[in-house]
Amino acid sequence: MSFLRLSPEMQLRLAPWAAVALLLLIWEGTVRALGVPQYIFPGVIDTADALIQFHQPVARHAWQTFWTTVIGFAIGVVVGLLLGVIVGSSKFMYRACYPLLVAFNAIPKVAFVPILVVWFGIGTVPAIITAFLISFFPIVVNVATGLATLEPEMEDVLRVLGAKRRDVLFKVGLPRSLPYFFASLKVAITLAFVGTVVSETVASNQGIGYLMMSAGSQMRMPLVFAGLVAISVMAMVMYQFFAWIENRMTGWAHRR
Amino acid sequence: MSFLRLSPEMQLRLAPWAAVALLLLIWEGTVRALGVPQYIFPGVIDTADALIQFHQPVARHAWQTFWTTVIGFAIGVVVGLLLGVIVGSSKFMYRACYPLLVAFNAIPKVAFVPILVVWFGIGTVPAIITAFLISFFPIVVNVATGLATLEPEMEDVLRVLGAKRRDVLFKVGLPRSLPYFFASLKVAITLAFVGTVVSETVASNQGIGYLMMSAGSQMRMPLVFAGLVAISVMAMVMYQFFAWIENRMTGWAHRR
Amino acid sequence: DTVDIDFQLDWRFEGPSAPFLMSASRGYFEDEGLDVSIDSGSGSAETINRVASGAYDMGFGDLNALVEFLANNPDAPSLSAVFVVYDGSPAAVFAKKSSGIEEPADLAGKTLAAPSFDTGRRAWPLFARANDLEADSVSWDSVDPALREQLLASDDVDAITGFYFTSLLNLESRGIAEEDLVIMPFPEYGVELYGNVIVARDSFIEEHPEAVSGFLRAFTRGMAATLEDPDGAVDYVLERDDLVERDMEVRRLKLAIEGSIDTPAARENGLGAVDMERLELTIGQVADVFELEDNVPSAEDVFNSDFLPDQDDRMVFPD
Amino acid sequence: MTATATTNAAPETGRPFVAFDHVSLAYDDSGNAIEDIDLTITEGEFVAFVGPSGCGKSTFMKLCTGLHQPTAGRITVDGAPVNGPLKITGMAFQNATLLPWRTTLDNVMLPLEIVQPHRSRLRRHRKDYVEKAMGLLQTVGLDGYADSYPWQLSGGMQQRASICRALIHDPRLLMLDEPFGALDAFTREELWSVLQDLWRQQRFTVVLVTHDLREAAYLADTIYVMSKRPGRIIEQRQVPFPRPRHLELTYTSEFSDLVYDLRARIGSIREENTQ
Amino acid sequence: MTATATTNAAPETGRPFVAFDHVSLAYDDSGNAIEDIDLTITEGEFVAFVGPSGCGKSTFMKLCTGLHQPTAGRITVDGAPVNGPLKITGMAFQNATLLPWRTTLDNVMLPLEIVQPHRSRLRRHRKDYVEKAMGLLQTVGLDGYADSYPWQLSGGMQQRASICRALIHDPRLLMLDEPFGALDAFTREELWSVLQDLWRQQRFTVVLVTHDLREAAYLADTIYVMSKRPGRIIEQRQVPFPRPRHLELTYTSEFSDLVYDLRARIGSIREENTQ
Ligand SMILES: Nc1ncnc2c1ncn2[C@@H]1O[C@H](COP(=O)(O)OP(=O)(O)OP(=O)(O)O)[C@@H](O)[C@H]1O
Ligand SMILES: Nc1ncnc2c1ncn2[C@@H]1O[C@H](COP(=O)(O)OP(=O)(O)OP(=O)(O)O)[C@@H](O)[C@H]1O
Ligand SMILES: Cc1ncc(C[n+]2csc(CCO)c2C)c(N)n1
Ligand SMILES: [Mg+2]
Ligand SMILES: [Mg+2]
DSSP: GGGHHHHHHHHHHHHHHHHHHHHHHHHHHHHHHTTTTTTTTTTHHHHHHHHHHHHHHHHHHHHHHHHHHHHHHHHHHHHHHHHHHHHHHHHHHHHHHHHHHHHHSSSGGGGGHHHHHHHHHHHHHHHHHHHHHHHHHHHHHHHHHHHTTTOOHHHHHHTTTTTOOHHHHHIIIIHHHHHHHEEEEEEHHHHHHHHHHHHHHOSSSSSSSHHHHHHTTTTOHHHHHHHHHHHHHHHHHHHHHHHHEEEHTTTTTOOO | OGGGSOOHHHHHHHHHHHHHHHHHHHHHHHHHHHHHTTTTOHHHHHHHHHHHHHHHHHHHHHHHHHHHHHHHHHHHHHHHHHHHHHHHHHHHHHHHHHHHHHHHHHGGGGGGGHHHHHHHSSSSSHHHHHHHHHHHHHHHHHHHHHHHOOOHHHHHHTTTOOOHHHHHHHHHHHHHHHHHHHHHHHHHHHHHHHHHHHHHHBSSSSSSSHHHHHHHTTTOOOHHHHHHHHHHHHHHHHHHHHHHHHHHTTTTTOOO | EEEEEEEEHHHHHHHGGHHHHHHHTHHHHHHHHHHEEEEESTTTHHHHHHTTTTSSEEEEEEEEHHHHHHHHOSSOOOOOEEEEEEEOOOOEEEEEETTTTOOOGGGOOEEEEOOOOOOHTTTTTHHHHHHHHOGSSSSEEEGGGGGHHHHHTTTTSEEEEEEHHHHHHHHTTTTTOOOGGGEGGGGGGGGOOEEEEEEHHHHHHOOOHHHHHHHHHHHHHHHHHHHHOOOHHHHHHHHTTTTTTTHHHHHHHHHHHHIIIIIIIHHHHHTOOOOHHHHHHHHHHHHHHHHHHHHOOHHHHOOOOOOOOOHHOOOOOOO | OOOHHHOOOOOHHHOOOEEEEEEESSSSSTTTTTEEEEEEEEEEEEEEEEOOTTTTHHHHHHHHSSSSOOOOEEEEEEEEESSOOOSSEEEEEEOOOOOSSSSSHHHHGGGGSSTTTHHHHHHHTTTHHHHHHHHHHHHTTTTTTTSOOOSSSHHHHHHHHHHHHTTTTOOOOEEETTTTSSSSSHHEEEEEEHHHHHHHHOOOEEEEEEEEEEHHHOOOOOEEEOSSSSSSSEEEEEEOOOOSOOOOGGGGGGHHHHHHHHHHHHHHHHHHOOO | OOHHTTTOOOOHHHHHEEEEEEEEEEETTTTOSEEEEEEEEETTOOEEOOOTTTTHHHHHHHHHHHHSSSEEEEETTTTTTTTTTSSSSEEEEESSSOOOOOOOOOOOOOGGGGGGHHHHHHTTTHHHHHHHHHHHHHHHTTOOOSSOOOSSSOHHHHHHHHHHHTTTOOEEEEEETTTTTTTTHHHHHHHHHHHHHHHHHHHOOEEEESSSSSHHHOOSSSEEOOSSSSEEEEEEEEOOOOSSOGGGGGGHHHHHHHHHHHHHHHHHHHHHHHO
């Protein structure tokens, strides 16, 4: 109740924390109310216990997962942008590539991990590649859509100056698509984490994926959930980082 | 070469087929050139062999996966739209919900399947739920971005008539976001397939996920790849279906 | 000059991987002029693929999967088993006493849960045949390895198959005590399959035969020390993975030793050796139930005993 | 002059409809966009706003319709304070802002999907409404473009469609922000007559922003002149010509005098300001 | 009349710069938007186009700059056939189309990032260019809004910024599509002078679309009158007034006569058409 008495600005600032608090409350509440046993779905307190007790290994594995993800994601962004530009700029490429991209992305990327292991051994490289493979598609889709739906009037502003396709792309196409590019980053970063973790569960000696698998095979669900929480927290950190950049770069589009 | 001599219209029509053919060529070529063994990465011909030999079970399992995916995806679309509207319409909800949504989606959904199996038993229901859980987020993100970046001028057209928020949403907000909504469907449908298949690999006695797991345990990689091809084909079919709807509904945005 | 060996375990760093990790940590491999790097694995069958494909030089994997691989891929780069670790298959059937199941015959008409790649499930026809049961008199639920114990605990299925030392511990952590369970280990119920073995790629064997011998000598030392002091051996597991629970891994290791390593046959012939007759027999059984048609390998194709340490050195079991 | 003024019935008979009470608005910390606006528009009055570019005319329109809230002062429309968008307005925006996913006809019919009582009647009486919309489109010369999309129309055609959209639902308060700016002289004068006729029939209240003093003088009962930013009302001028007015009026010397007078007045204010 | 015409140097000295050779364009199967346009604009000439709304003036502009390709006929600019957008044009579009992610200043400076030689020089000489842009903004009264975003500007302010963007890179061909449509009379007349001065200094070729006959008469050497859709050139009128022209000119009877004449001519064509 006292939350409602705060200034709207303060409310906005506290919003994410309040939401997290609420979620934790609901989580613990449900678990208790339904009497879900710890080895199926541990509550907040059990998970927090595990997190505190194992904070050192969890932090170490999280760090590994974090960097793996960031690298895979970075490659995904670059490739996604490139493919998005290719697919979005030419009707022919749009028709040719889109079905294939959809087909490729409907395949669970876990299926590729064993193949990657053969070529790169277990560990960081397959995880990076998996994170990349899983995360580039949303970026392609939004960049391509942004470019394909660019208003011809805006393009004309540059074309009338004799601008080359590249100029049109960089001065109008991409800036115009920026809000949706950032939107796709939000999806892509979550997928990159999923990719890394999945790869780590199949082929790694470290990382949160390994931790979860290791804890899982010992039936230590609170520790598994501690791993999940670690992923979530890292994803939120990345989100805040992108939100910050987005805020600076696409303020013009969010002008309410 | 003779492809280039076709009319541009014909080229566009043939584009996806040409691309698929090219991909198959590259696939088989690479496998042969590098001498990749069949038990790691079978070539096109091995896969086609398996597909032909086992077309009946593959078709049966594919059908199961298809319907499971479609249902989970449909729920994902509805929930994604709703959440997108909620997140995109209010700055407070945007701030409160977004980090949580990102956090939730960074968690590999496989982790939830065992819990779902405990509650709903083995089979279709966990797969539907997994498909839903994995697929709604891209829709949320794009709908929310569409609504949050709606030009106030467009909104004013309705607000000046005394329109309620709902009217503004249905008459301007959603139509305006439609191209990106369709973009997100392309990502969402691929994820829905991944969700179903992953859930089926964890706990199911049918579906492509089961087939792949079963074939994998017998070291029959061509059959595993036949399963992957089946998923891809289904995803492409769904894509064509959406592309058709999209074409009818968002022609105004793709006017080049 | 040392020889580098990339070694693939069957699974996570758990109690049963203690002898490998101990040999590495204590420098037994170094003493043999080897630089061994040990990676965790994702299944004892997957190990075969990874060694065959060249991602690893040697590994710890399932002998029956090796047979299947050799039969299915006659043209692939070959690999051989060089040392038997699990003389008996760790596969077992678990049921709750409360379900009224007491012996294999009671399983008829029941539902069992196991991953489709589970050794117990794949070798089920052998178990059934040995116990006068129709193989297809049971139905199966295909589930993730970690899920089957849950389904048994919540009575969603009547029984499960799984590795003895894994499923028992998993069931215990779900509050089901050993005495509430009916456990039918495959070796005790007439299934003579071997379990996990050390495998090496043939091209590696050709290039570095002395390295393979060295590896097995060092491993035997490690195994001897492990059998001597299982509690201490688990230290080396904790060294690699500080997340594992000590007590649980000690128990797991002891169960593995008890059930699959320290068997009468192993005590008699020494650790690591294979009985060619039994191997021939089980290859036939595997070919039968796995429906391998052509190219079924001979016992010599599967097991290469050239690198076993001297038998005296392999008589490591404490009294 | 006073004699003719009495035949100009509107301002006298109307009751106060729009009232600005010392209203200011600042968009941001760059200072007031409009300042201390204090005026009353009676019901059925036709007022015109003129003023230099950027003086706050569009801002005034947005305040009037409740799209923005003033930072100081109070606005009442039809007796009630304005807290949010009104439901009785039709507005043609300065840039046409037609919805690109709707055809011209559907754009024109948009208000019918929102405003009561048309909203509830639209389903059943669709044909009548389409007829009405087509009629409006015809008066502005857009029959034949009903099924075109906005981007297939020229600038002036878009503007005309936007005027139709403002009129379709018989609003009680019609806000026109430079509705004829992109039209040639002839089309423009034709639409003057159309607008005057409609107004005389229905007697809604009209607020017209224009840069064309002749337009203001020809159409309005009252002309308000705004100063440069921050926009204030610096002149309020009653237009004495009787209704109905005809295009010949614009060639009379009284008309030219009024226009010239206004022009001079604005010019002199400019001079003062720039000094 | 002929005496004054000789002092109007531009058309006589220039060589053909823009040539339309029986050009038509059909956007779709709804028929030609413009039809059989056949004209020559000489280098340094200032031409104005007038015509009813929707007649194809903007279409003409797009053909001229190479944004569209004609469906019939041939266009040459500066001797070369137009196959795609030209690199020598500055254009102010009918709706300002400023890029919303750029401030006013950055919008104005956009052509410098594209067009040579400015493009290569921009990095090193940024300060000079910013000064130039600020100078232009000042002449149109937008100093003080350099760092504002387009949506913070009024309609007329956006239009003025768009004019600056068309001028910044000293184009050889300046296309202005109703550049002063959203401006009040005074600002508009001020900008007439600014434009005329610039033109007299740099002698670029100007194509101006306008609805204001006075504007056309005051600024142009040649006025083309277009018919209703499908747009054809139905009248070409030389404007005889000597340069520089001053605002007083607009009060002379010759000027009024020309405007009146044009008006009557257009009116009569309309009559014919509607019959
Ligand atoms: N959204 C906004 N944010 C900040 N400032 C604004 C905004 N809209 C308008 N302004 C400023 O308010 C002032 C008045 O703008 P307004 O649009 O009302 O002018 P106007 O009289 O309609 O001009 P014009 O005749 O050119 O359309 C201008 O100085 C403009 O820069
Ligand atoms: N992209 C387009 N697709 C189809 N038709 C178009 C398109 N653009 C313009 N037209 C049509 O071409 C004709 C001429 O349009 P244009 O924009 O050139 O007119 P204009 O003379 O500039 O009119 P205005 O003075 O109203 O701006 C119009 O009938 C219009 O409907
Ligand atoms: C792909 C695959 N995944 C898991 C297992 C199960 N498993 C293998 S070894 C072991 C115990 C480790 O000491 C367990 C639980 C398997 N067989 N194959
Ligand atoms: Mg305005
Ligand atoms: Mg135009």
